[in-house]
Amino acid sequence: MTNKSRADYFRERRKTIGQFNVNVPKDKLEALDKVLDKMGKTRTGWLNEKIDEEIAE
Numbered sequence: 001m002t003n004k005s006r007a008d009y010f011r012e013r014r015k016t017i018g019q020f021n022v023n024v025p026k027d028k029l030e031a032l033d034k035v036l037d038k039m040g041k042t043r044t045g046w047l048n049e050k051i052d053e054e055i056a057e
Contacts, residue, residue, distance in 0.1 A: 020047070 024032075036046055 033043075036043060039046075041049075
C-alpha cells in the first residue's frame, strides 16, 4: 500500500469510524477479557452490543 493510498484509506475510515477510549484498572480489564474469551467475543463486538442495547431503550 502506498503512502497516498494509506492516507486516503484512513481519511475515509475516520469519516465513518469513531474511537472510544477509557482508562480501566488492569485487573478489571483482565477479568473482562476472560469473560469475553469464554463468550467468544471481542472487546469491540461486546461494546457494540452494549451500545446497541443502550440506544435501543
